[in-house]
Amino acid sequence: MAEPPQTDVSRPSALPTAKLLQRPTFNQALVDQNSDEYLDAIEEEWNKKLDAEVEVLVDGMVDIVSLASIGDKDKFRIAQESFQAESRAESMVRAANSLLSITHSLKLLLLLSDEAQIAHRRDAELKHVQQENNEARQKVAELLDRLMNPKGDLSQ
Numbered sequence: 001m002a003e004p005p006q007t008d009v010s011r012p013s014a015l016p017t018a019k020l021l022q023r024p025t026f027n028q029a030l031v032d033q034n035s036d037e038y039l040d041a042i043e044e045e046w047n048k049k050l051d052a053e054v055e056v057l058v059d060g061m062v063d064i065v066s067l068a069s070i071g072d073k074d075k076f077r078i079a080q081e082s083f084q085a086e087s088r089a090e091s092m093v094r095a096a097n098s099l100l101s102i103t104h105s106l107k108l109l110l111l112l113s114d115e116a117q118i119a120h121r122r123d124a125e126l127k128h129v130q131q132e133n134n135e136a137r138q139k140v141a142e143l144l145d146r147l148m149n150p151k152g153d154l155s156q
Helices: 026-033 035-067 075-112 114-150
Strands: none
Touching: 026 035
């Protein structure tokens, strides 16, 4: 008989933590949120992730620059600062990779998002801008009429 192909994919034969007849409990606060509140919470979460990674990059750069001071240093101090600079550089690389992952996730969210909702919002915004444009044109026309016909001179 032919053996199945060898892969590195794990294939568990049973669920290690099976919970039968137990329904997942949802956080009632999440259920009670409306769509805008939920999206605002998600946006805030993404902003916190982004801020944390940027802060790691900034702190790492500040530490590396402070370690690069020139002065009388013995070999032990030089080796210690070298190790500190390497560890800071590694944490900065991890933060940069995390930022890259965040941008990738945001691109996917944009690509896989509800295009109908985006189009609806765009159309609503376009309609609003066109309405404001028409109101502004009407007001300009009224002002021009007043300038052309001062003080009720409508004998033309």
